[in-house]
Amino acid sequence: MTLKGALLITTLLGATSATAQDAELTIESWRNDDLTIWQDKIIPAFEAAHPGIKVKFTPSAPAEYNAVLNSKLDAGSAGDLITCRPFDASLALYEAGHLADLSDLEGMGSFSDVAKSGWSTDDGAHTFCVPMASVIHGFIYNKDAFAELGLEVPATVDEFFAVLDKIKEDGSYIPMAMGTNDQWEAATMGYNNIGPNYWKGEQGRLALIEGEQKLTDEPWVDPFRQLAKWSAYLGDGYEAQTYPDSQNIFTLGRAAIYPAGSWEISGFNAQADFEMGAFKPPVPNAGDACYISDHTDIGIGMNAATTHPEAAKTFLNWVASSEFASIFANELPGFFPLSNAEVELRDPLAQEMISWRDACASTIRSTYQILSRGTPNLENETWNASVAVIKGAEAPEAAAQRLQDGLASWYEPQK
Known part of the structure; x- marks a missing residue:
């Protein structure tokens, strides 16, 4: 060469x-x-x-x-x-x-x-x-308000409502900042926030996809039963309250608790002048395994x-x-x-x-994979069902039946 x-x-x-x-x-x-x-x-x-x-x-x-x-x-x-x-x-x-x-x-x-x-x-x-x-769901709270009222972070659903009752009785703060005007919050920060503790996260979500559970089964109706009690703690005019309204009510220090997605953290840090904490969705009974929407x-x-x-x-x-x-x-x-x-x-x-990942099992929102491909769309139907239950316009059992009927009308494993 x-x-x-x-x-x-x-x-x-x-x-x-x-x-x-x-x-x-x-x-x-x-x-x-x-x-x-x-x-x-x-x-x-x-x-x-x-x-x-x-x-x-x-x-x-x-x-x-x-x-x-x-x-x-x-x-x-x-x-x-x-x-x-x-x-x-x-x-x-x-x-x-x-x-x-x-x-x-x-x-x-x-x-x-x-x-x-x-x-x-x-x-x-x-x-x-x-x-x-x-993004992880749970509840963000005003630490100053909790200290002022002598409140402990709740671990169970009973403790959660006891805390809400004390805040309401004192009258200094709206117990919880969430409106129903925009609908999606009621499902995203309501139903799919607290729900995994009832349907056991991935176990229930996958069983629904497989057709082994129905939306009328108790683990899927129970979150609606809890939501039906929320209206007493959301403050006057919550029906017309928008998502930005709720953010402002909390960051201005007027509400003690905010049903939350973790995407709020940066904005809340910039706007709130009080110390904040977070607690995971309370479990139905002491000693129950916990699940988080992650x-x-x-x-x-x-x-x-x-x-x-x-x-x-x-x-x-x-x-x-x-x-x-x-x-x-x-x-x-x-x-x-x-x-x-x-x-x-x-x-x-x-x-x-x-x-919370160290203590609880992670799951995703129940409606997002496979189950919202048809008409009626289960995600959007869960929005209005959650709102109707909170307002008292629809019973938890009736809302669950409506969602089940809609899903079964197009999704073969649920027929």
Whole structure:
């Protein structure tokens, strides 16, 4: 071989090596409020450990994301990495061939089946997005109000109502800040917050999907029976109270308890001038096992058409790491890592809520997987049923029967 030939081979090998290492990845997302966190924290940490790979975060407006993303995918211009909403929207992208199967990705070993449920096929055989974060449900409370009234955090449903009665009797605070005007809160922060303790989390949720339980069974009616008692503690005019109204009532110190999703933490920290605490949904009876709604919220997958699959997988494996989990969870308190990595959270309210995972079994909202694909839509029906029960316009048993009839009208396992 001539010197010229050897030099040519060396040059070609060097070019191939550089091409394999050097890549620029683009991330599609609807979380435009996170832009600075990605630019200032997440991407620099990844690039420091992987200097050959550059990453750009290019979000769309949340309301436009699905349409914009679908247009880009159809045109072949979408980014290499796709931020995934949970359940059917992302499942449809996978079934259309737009999201790659990531079941064999090394980092997937860091996640439980519950964590992966939002981005897996119905049979659980294939997972197409790496879980990034969940939101946890419970109750946020005004610590100053509790101290002033000599109240202890309730552990059981009876203790919960005893606390509400004491707050109401004192009269200094509205016992609980929640309205029914916007409907979804009654189901999301009401029914699906307290419900898992009755239907035993994943056990009941999966039994409903399989047709082994019905919405008229006691574990599904009992949460409505508890909600029927809430109206006495929600304050005057709760029927016309919007979601922002409820947030303001609590952060202004006018209410003692707020049925919550953990996404409230950042906003409440900025707005409230009192110390806050959180308690998990009280169990029906002392000694009962506890369950929390630890709901899959956001994941990230790989565009099946990416020209940089190895670099994309390198990034996705890093998303499954403790380094990513720690950055994401601390920069966005209330959005909790779904991996089994140990993460220490700086925000005390976020740390309190994530600690419930050590004591309670995690589940997701009962209506989100499979059961809201038909008409009537079980998720939306659960909104208005929860409101009707709280207002006293519908009995718990009647609301449950209506939901069951609606589900059975289109969902074969429930017929």
